[in-house]
Amino acid sequence: MLWKLLVEYLRPHRTLLLAVVVFQLAQSIASLYLPTLNADIIDEGVAKGNIGYILSLGGVMLGITLLQIVCAVIAVYFAAKAAMGVGRDLRDAIFTRVGEFSEQEVTKFGAPSLITRSTNDVQQVQQLVLMSATMLVTAPMLSIGGVIMAVRQDAQLSWLIAVAVPVLLVAVGLLTARMVPLFRKMQTRIDTVNRVLREQLTGIRVVRAFVREDIETERFARANADVTDTALRAGRLMALAFPVVMLVLNVSSVAVIWFGSFRIQDGSMQVGTLIAFLSYLLQILMSVMMATFMAVMIPRAAVSGDRIGEVLRTESSVRPPLHPIRPPLHPVSTTAGQDGRRGELEMRDVGFAYPGADQPVLTGISFTAKAGQTTAIIGSTGAGKTTLVNLMPRLFDATEGSVRMNGVDVRELHPDLLWGHIGLIPQRPYLFSGTVRSNLQYGKPDATEDELWTALEIAQARDFVERMDGGLDAPISQGGTNVSGGQRQRLAIARALVKRPELYIFDDSFSSLDTGTDARLRQALKRSTAGATLVIIAQRVSSIVDADQILVLDDGRIVGRGTHRELLETSGTYREIVSSQLAAEETV
Numbered sequence: 001m002l003w004k005l006l007v008e009y010l011r012p013h014r015t016l017l018l019a020v021v022v023f024q025l026a027q028s029i030a031s032l033y034l035p036t037l038n039a040d041i042i043d044e045g046v047a048k049g050n051i052g053y054i055l056s057l058g059g060v061m062l063g064i065t066l067l068q069i070v071c072a073v074i075a076v077y078f079a080a081k082a083a084m085g086v087g088r089d090l091r092d093a094i095f096t097r098v099g100e101f102s103e104q105e106v107t108k109f110g111a112p113s114l115i116t117r118s119t120n121d122v123q124q125v126q127q128l129v130l131m132s133a134t135m136l137v138t139a140p141m142l143s144i145g146g147v148i149m150a151v152r153q154d155a156q157l158s159w160l161i162a163v164a165v166p167v168l169l170v171a172v173g174l175l176t177a178r179m180v181p182l183f184r185k186m187q188t189r190i191d192t193v194n195r196v197l198r199e200q201l202t203g204i205r206v207v208r209a210f211v212r213e214d215i216e217t218e219r220f221a222r223a224n225a226d227v228t229d230t231a232l233r234a235g236r237l238m239a240l241a242f243p244v245v246m247l248v249l250n251v252s253s254v255a256v257i258w259f260g261s262f263r264i265q266d267g268s269m270q271v272g273t274l275i276a277f278l279s280y281l282l283q284i285l286m287s288v289m290m291a292t293f294m295a296v297m298i299p300r301a302a303v304s305g306d307r308i309g310e311v312l313r314t315e316s317s318v319r320p321p322l323h324p325i326r327p328p329l330h331p332v333s334t335t336a337g338q339d340g341r342r343g344e345l346e347m348r349d350v351g352f353a354y355p356g357a358d359q360p361v362l363t364g365i366s367f368t369a370k371a372g373q374t375t376a377i378i379g380s381t382g383a384g385k386t387t388l389v390n391l392m393p394r395l396f397d398a399t400e401g402s403v404r405m406n407g408v409d410v411r412e413l414h415p416d417l418l419w420g421h422i423g424l425i426p427q428r429p430y431l432f433s434g435t436v437r438s439n440l441q442y443g444k445p446d447a448t449e450d451e452l453w454t455a456l457e458i459a460q461a462r463d464f465v466e467r468m469d470g471g472l473d474a475p476i477s478q479g480g481t482n483v484s485g486g487q488r489q490r491l492a493i494a495r496a497l498v499k500r501p502e503l504y505i506f507d508d509s510f511s512s513l514d515t516g517t518d519a520r521l522r523q524a525l526k527r528s529t530a531g532a533t534l535v536i537i538a539q540r541v542s543s544i545v546d547a548d549q550i551l552v553l554d555d556g557r558i559v560g561r562g563t564h565r566e567l568l569e570t571s572g573t574y575r576e577i578v579s580s581q582l583a584a585e586e587t588v
Contacts, residue, residue: 002298002305005125005312009089013082020082020133023075028141030068032149035279037061039153042272079133087126094118094311102318103395104355109311112194117311120190121304128294128301135290142287150280153273157259161284164252168288171244175237176299182234183300187307189227196223234300245289249282256281318397324414343421343502343533344406345369345392351400352387361387362556365401367549371502374526374534376544378577379553385537386427388553389507392535393422405503423501425509427537429492431480436465437472439480439491443499451498458524459494460517461487485512493521497528504529506536510543518543541581550574 010017037057045054098106098114106114143165151158200207200216207216256278263269346368353360362384369375379385390396391403394410402409410418423443431439440452452472456462464487468474480488489512496504510518522543525534538544545564552560552567552574560571567574 001309002125002128002302005090005305005309006086006129009086009093010082010129012089013085016078016082016085017133017136019078020075021137023071023078024134024137025141027068027071027075028138028145030064030071031138031142031283032145032280034061034064035276035283036149036153037064038279039270039272039276042275043270044272076134079130082133083126083130086129087122090122090125090308091118094122094308097312097314100316101314102316102397103390104317105314109314110191110195112198113191114311116187116191116194117304117307121187121307124297124301124304125308128297131294131297135294139287139290139294142283143291146280146284146287150277150284153277153280154260154263154269156263156268157256157277160252160255160259161281164248164281164285165288168245168248168285171248172241172288172291175241175244179234179237180299180302182230182237184303186227186230186234186300187303189223189230193220193223193227196220242289245285249285249289252281252285253278318394320415321412324417325408325412343371345375345503345533345535346404346407347391347401348404349401350391350398350403352384352391352396353399360399360556362391362398363400365556365558367551367558367561369503369533369535369549371533372531373548374536374544374546376536376538376547376550377553378538378541378544378550378574380577383553384556385553386507389424389505389535389537392503392505393419393424421502423496423499423504425489425492425496425504425506427507427509427511429480429488429509431476431483431488431491433478434476435470435473436468436476436491439476440472440495440498442495443501447498452494455494455497456490458497458521458528459490460513460521460524461490461494465491486514486517489513490517490521501532503533504535506534506538508537508539511539515542522546541578552577 037060041054041057041061044050045057094114094117098118109117147158147161150161196219200220207213256274260269260274260277264271264274347365350362350365351360352362365388367375377385377388387396391398394403394415397411402411404410405413405418405421432442437452440455441447444451449472453462456465465471465474476482476491480491483491489509493506493509510521513521518540519542526546536544536547541564544550548563550560550562550564550567551558552571554573560567560574562570568578
């Protein structure tokens with residue numbers, strides 16, 4: 001998978017890589033030519049006392065060395081630019097693909113693993129590209145060219161090269177084979193560390209409330225120790241690779257000098273030739289050592305490439321239609337939609353089961369939420385309310401039946417069109433880092449200040465926003481951690497109101513509000529969302545007593561429907577819910 005990734009993502013950087021090859025080629029040719037010039041200076045200049053010859057060839061060597069430096073700098077610059085580009089493109093591809101995932105795929109991978117794959121794994125591939133580009137031409141040129149030039153200097157000593165290079169390759173190959181599983185295990189354990197740390201940071205209040213700091217510290221220590229242990233084992237193998245290379249290099253150098261000295265003694269070799277041969281041998285072994293760097297990096301990058309490829313190959317279970325329908329869905333402030341309906345939501349015999357589950361979460365769900373009316377859904381914990389909410393904006397696809405918006409199956413609608421006409425206020429409202437203004441304009445970037453204040457007033461949030469330092473420009477921390485839970489909910493409601501969609505979905509969005517604020521908010525919503533379709537998922541009966549239609553959900557099925565008064569007479573499940581929440585006089 002790594003090679004497919006490299007071929008695909010290096011393609012846009014072909015020009016840069018070509019430039020790298022050209023400059024590396026020039027650098028390699030210069031490196032191969034210098035030892036021969038050095039041999040000539042020693043044999044023809046120093047041995048014969050020819051100062052002019054020494055100075056002229058020395059000047060040539062100096063010029064070649066300067067050219068070598070310039071080529072090396074330019075090659076590294078272009079290689080780094082190409083590697084950074086590949087990293088950027090991979091991160092963008094992962095982000096785009098994850099943005100297409102449904103809740104099912106995000107849950108499958110897990111947020112910590114997806115973060116690791118888009119950061120640490122991409123960095124491993126990026127480093128491999130950089131190292132490969134800088135050694136792409138140099139290592140093979142120096143090794144092959146070095147062998148040719150060494151044989152030209154003295155063929156009888158070339159057997160030393162034939163012994164040293166295979167010994168080095170076998171040693172490095174054995175070490176590399178043992179590194180691959182360790183690097184694979186290390187990436188998985190980095191995922192675990194990220195997951196544990198994310199859980200602890202997100203649930204810090206729960207940890208402190210239950211005095212579990214010591215337990216969580218131990219849990220993180222175990223995950224951290226696992227990563228450290230694997231990294232140390234891989235590091236020991238990496239550390240062993242370089243002494244092996246240096247041992248072969250030094251032994252080979254001693255052997256060349258040893259056997260070369262005998263050839264100089266009998267007059268069959270000159271001193272300059274021996275030094276040139278030694279230089280070429282060192283170049284050959286250094287190029288093998290450079291390849292060793294690559295051999296060390298490839299296993300880890302291969303593991304990272306597999307993990308990145310796994311994300312990029314995964315198709316979302318919620319796929320956009322090949323030929324999306326674009327019916328005239330209109331915002332509530334304009335004319336009615338198809339067949340005079342605006343934001344009408346219909347479910348026809350809908351069922352849903354998670355992959356691999358023994359039992360479906362929802363079965364036979366059928367109802368119509370009409371424009372201008374409020375449809376409420378209530379039920380005990382685990383009844384399937386959240387799953388039902390996720391089917392409405394097509395965060396999941398129904399495994400049975402169909403979900404329809406204005407008479408059209410949502411699977412046939414263009415996703416942007418569908419989501420553009422739905423305002424979802426989730427059970428756990430999330431605010432982005434920025435300001436109150438930037439959060440409110442999230443669904444409508446061109447919203448005016450008057451629209452923002454109007455939405456805040458309806459959401460019962462104007463008072464506390466006015467008291468914040470900066471008002472609409474008051475800073476909001478990531479996740480909205482610098483405002484209370486109730487304030488966060490009201491800002492999320494205001495954000496949906498600014499968008500003015502056809503369909504509002506409130507997923508238990510009033511749970512953090514006191515009863516007085518809840519009542520005022522519902523009255524204001526009723527006036528401001530006239531003509532739109534409201535779907536309210538609630539735990540609290542007081543939030544839905546005025547709903548035009550209440551659906552009672554139990555064990556994934558609708559067991560009652562009607563108004564508040566009708567259900568009190570016809571549904572035992574609803575009466576149990578009401579009696580557990582309201583005083584006797586409130587149920588009349």
